[in-house]
Amino acid sequence: MVEGRPTARESARVAGGARGSVLRAGATAALLVLVTACGGGGGTDAADDGKGGDGGRAVAEASRAVVTVLPGDGAKSVATSGALKVTAAGGRLTAVTVRDDKGRQVEGRIAADGTAWEPLHHLAGSTRYRVHAVARDKDGRESARDSVFTTLVPKNTFIGHYTPEDRTTVGVGMPVSLRFTRGITDPAAVERAIRVTAEPSVPIESHWFGNDRLDFRPEKYWAPGTEVTLTLNLDGVQGRPGVYGKQAKSVSFTVGRSQISTVDAKSKRMRVVRDGKEIKNIPITAGAPATTTYNGQMVISEKHKVTRMNGATVGFGGEYDIKDVPHAMRLSDSGTFIHGNYWASSGTFGSSNVSHGCVGLRDVRGGYDKKSPAAWFYDRSLLGDVVIVKNSKDKRIAPGNGLNGWNMSWEEWKK
Numbered sequence: 001m002v003e004g005r006p007t008a009r010e011s012a013r014v015a016g017g018a019r020g021s022v023l024r025a026g027a028t029a030a031l032l033v034l035v036t037a038c039g040g041g042g043g044t045d046a047a048d049d050g051k052g053g054d055g056g057r058a059v060a061e062a063s064r065a066v067v068t069v070l071p072g073d074g075a076k077s078v079a080t081s082g083a084l085k086v087t088a089a090g091g092r093l094t095a096v097t098v099r100d101d102k103g104r105q106v107e108g109r110i111a112a113d114g115t116a117w118e119p120l121h122h123l124a125g126s127t128r129y130r131v132h133a134v135a136r137d138k139d140g141r142e143s144a145r146d147s148v149f150t151t152l153v154p155k156n157t158f159i160g161h162y163t164p165e166d167r168t169t170v171g172v173g174m175p176v177s178l179r180f181t182r183g184i185t186d187p188a189a190v191e192r193a194i195r196v197t198a199e200p201s202v203p204i205e206s207h208w209f210g211n212d213r214l215d216f217r218p219e220k221y222w223a224p225g226t227e228v229t230l231t232l233n234l235d236g237v238q239g240r241p242g243v244y245g246k247q248a249k250s251v252s253f254t255v256g257r258s259q260i261s262t263v264d265a266k267s268k269r270m271r272v273v274r275d276g277k278e279i280k281n282i283p284i285t286a287g288a289p290a291t292t293t294y295n296g297q298m299v300i301s302e303k304h305k306v307t308r309m310n311g312a313t314v315g316f317g318g319e320y321d322i323k324d325v326p327h328a329m330r331l332s333d334s335g336t337f338i339h340g341n342y343w344a345s346s347g348t349f350g351s352s353n354v355s356h357g358c359v360g361l362r363d364v365r366g367g368y369d370k371k372s373p374a375a376w377f378y379d380r381s382l383l384g385d386v387v388i389v390k391n392s393k394d395k396r397i398a399p400g401n402g403l404n405g406w407n408m409s410w411e412e413w414k415k
Contacts, residue, residue: 063141065091067133075149080125080236080244081189084149086117088135091143093117095134100127121192124235125244126153151236154244158182160194160214162230163301163403164383166251172221172258173299174384175403176230183211185240190214193245195231198222205414209400219410221386224275226255259385261377263338263359265293265392268350270359272377282373283350285341287357291316292394294336294357299403300385302330303378305367309337316356326367327378331359331387332402338387340367340374349373359389 070085071078078084084106086096092114098106106129107120114135123129131147160178164170176196184190187208196204196216200223206216222228229252234245263270265286272280287293307328311319314335328339340363341348341355348354349362363374370379386406399408 061141063091063135063143064137064139065089065135065141065143067093067135067143067145069131069133069145069147071147071149073147073149077152078123078149080151081122081238084119084123084129084131086131086133086145088115088133091135091137093133093135094142095132097132099130100124101130121233122189122236122238123151124248125151125246127151127236154236154246156182156243157246158184158234158239158243159245159247160232160234162232162251164253167253169254169256169382171300171382171384171386172224172255172260173297173386173403173406174222174253174255175299175405176216176228177403178214180212180214180239182240182243185211186238187211187214189237190234190239190245193233193237195233197229197231199227199229202226205410207405207408207413207415213400215403215405217405217413221258221260221406222255224255224258228253228255255384256382259381260388261386262388262390263293264390265295265353267391268353270361272380280376282361282377285344285348285350285355285360286353286389286392287394288354289393291356293353293355293359293389293392294332294394294397294401295389295392296397297404297406298331298336298387298389298397299406300329300331300338300381300383300387301403303381303383304328304330305378307339309335309339311356314356320356324365326363326365327361327374329378329381330402332397332404334401336397336402338377340364340372340378359387 066089068087071083086093093110096108096110096117098108108117109120110117128148128150134142134144136142158181160180163177164174191206198204202218204216204218206214208214229250231250232247235248237245239245257275259274261270261272263284263286268284268286270282270284271278272282307325308323309325310321311317326340328337330337336357338359341360342363342365344354344360346362361374361377363372367375369375396407397404399405405413
């Protein structure tokens with residue numbers, strides 16, 4: 001053996017190894033061809049099937065619908081009316097949700113063509129709102145827009161003092177009456193923010209007395225047992241330039257039994273009718289010839305066990321000042337009451353009219369006698385009970401003088 005040269009056996013092993021490598025390489029190449037053929041991976045074929053190079057996943061196109069929300073995201077001091085609008089171009093709105101930070105939703109309506117949404121009423125002042133709007137294009141692809149904005153902080157505000165009080169029981173003549181702390185120059189906006197409903201349902205209409213009082217009533221007296229609800233959504237309403245409402249609340253009251261009392265100034269008696277039946281016929285004294293009592297339908301608006309009556313406050317100068325008038329119930333803003341009278345002789349009642357325009361019932365000083373006509377009537381009367389005066393030589397009371405809108409016809413009232 002010559003050093004450095006392979007033997008015949010070693011040469012054979014080397015040759016065999018080379019052939020094995022070639023065979024393995026050939027097999028691998030064949031396998032690759034087979035796998036490629038089974039996979040259908042030719043470039044031209046991939047282009048033809050529309051799947052491109054994404055391994056079979058389609059690339060979704062963006063929706064053509066574009067949603068716009070006004071005011072813009074992050075806007076502050078936004079007006080409570082007329083500023084919020086949502087629109088869609090290239091598609092139709094399918095959902096719009098607007099909520100404040102307490103989760104209360106703003107009612108709104110999408111236009112018939114789906115291109116716009118607006119709220120059905122004003123927004124509240126000093127409030128943060130979140131808007132979420134979705135639109136869909138003709139191919140069913142959706143797009144959305146989210147926005148947050150804050151409404152203005154009012155510098156000047158107003159409220160409405162309402163009658164009757166929440167959860168009270170009243171007579172059948174009680175209207176819903178609101179007296180505003182500021183004169184209203186946009187009555188339509190204020191009316192839209194107030195709702196009065198009744199159960200059982202009955203048509204209810206409103207009427208303005210001046211620019212600071214708004215009353216609601218049905219055509220006829222309420223039916224006994226009616227539940228009436230007043231809903232105030234005044235927060236954010238611009239009642240006059242730069243002056244905004246700030247009430248958002250609901251109050252309700254119950255109409256009790258029917259009691260309608262009729263004072264006949266000529267016969268000087270009063271018939272008290274409860275639920276259609278006369279329960280008492282009481283002698284009275286009405287206004288003297290020089291100071292007659294108004295005619296008309298009047299509603300009891302206040303009750304006082306004892307009150308002071310000073311003629312100077314109602315245009316009679318120093319003619320009287322009685323510090324302890326018992327069982328007094330107000331019938332007008334101008335000072336008409338039905339009340340107890342202890343200073344006239346008992347023979348006066350039923351025979352003479354001697355008052356300064358009020359209706360007097362016999363009573364005792366201090367009002368302690370529960371059997372006196374004045375005490376009896378006071379204890380059986382509710383705020384909202386009706387007192388009708390007839391046959392007085394005076395005019396009919398003005399509808400706005402007290403809660404006395406019943407002196408207007410239904411047609412006049414609705415105007």
